[in-house]
Amino acid sequence: MFIKSLFDHNYWAKDKILDGVEAIDAQHLLKPSALSYGTISGLLTHMVNVEHLWRVRCRDGQSPSRPLFDEPITEFEVLRNAWQIEEELMLAYVSRLDGPTLSEKIRYRGQSGGDFQNELWAILMQFIYHGTQHRSELALKLTELGHSAGNLDLIIYLGGSGSKGNC
Numbered sequence: 124m125f126i127k128s129l130f131d132h133n134y135w136a137k138d139k140i141l142d143g144v145e146a147i148d149a150q151h152l153l154k155p156s157a158l159s160y161g162t163i164s165g166l167l168t169h170m171v172n173v174e175h176l177w178r179v180r181c182r183d184g185q186s187p188s189r190p191l192f193d194e195p196i197t198e199f200e201v202l203r204n205a206w207q208i209e210e211e212l213m214l215a216y217v218s219r220l221d222g223p224t225l226s227e228k229i230r231y232r233g234q235s236g237g238d239f240q241n242e243l244w245a246i247l248m249q250f251i252y253h254g255t256q257h258r259s260e261l262a263l264k265l266t267e268l269g270h271s272a273g274n275l276d277l278i279i280y281l282g283g284s285g286s287k288g289n290c
Contacts, residue, residue, distance in 0.1 A: 143265040164195040
């Protein structure tokens with residue numbers, strides 16, 4: 124399924140970013156920068172919180188009562204483990220979807236209390252594009268710190284023949 128392939132790539136690219144983050148000196152996690160959310164830790168925490176938010180909205184039709192983390196995560200393994208759980212839950216959810224389901228309207232209550240609706244496919248694409256935006260920021264920062272995450276392109280992930288590798 125097309126959507127499942129996009130999510131597989133999303134998490135492959137996320138893991139490459141996390142590998143790069145793990146390689147940098149821990150002092151850089153909380154060092155203020157021009158990144159969205161002010162620090163590497165702040166941005167990563169935002170990303171995992173938003174993935175949780177959208178997964179719960181798609182599944183339950185409402186926003187979670189609170190984010191997974193109220194403050195930027197300072198312990199890298201806590202972040203990686205939380206994200207692994209979110210990934211497993213999201214991939215299990217996505218693997219059950221079919222064409223008609225992707226066209227269904229998802230109604231959810233936003234964090235500010237307003238009611239919204241979007242087709243499920245659009246929410247899932249928002250999920251993917253949101254991650255791509257922030258991974259791009261982090262990839263640049265990692266490169267500046269001497270720990271590039273490498274090429275994160277979908278075509279590289281697919282390897283031209285469906286296997287992960289170079290195209």
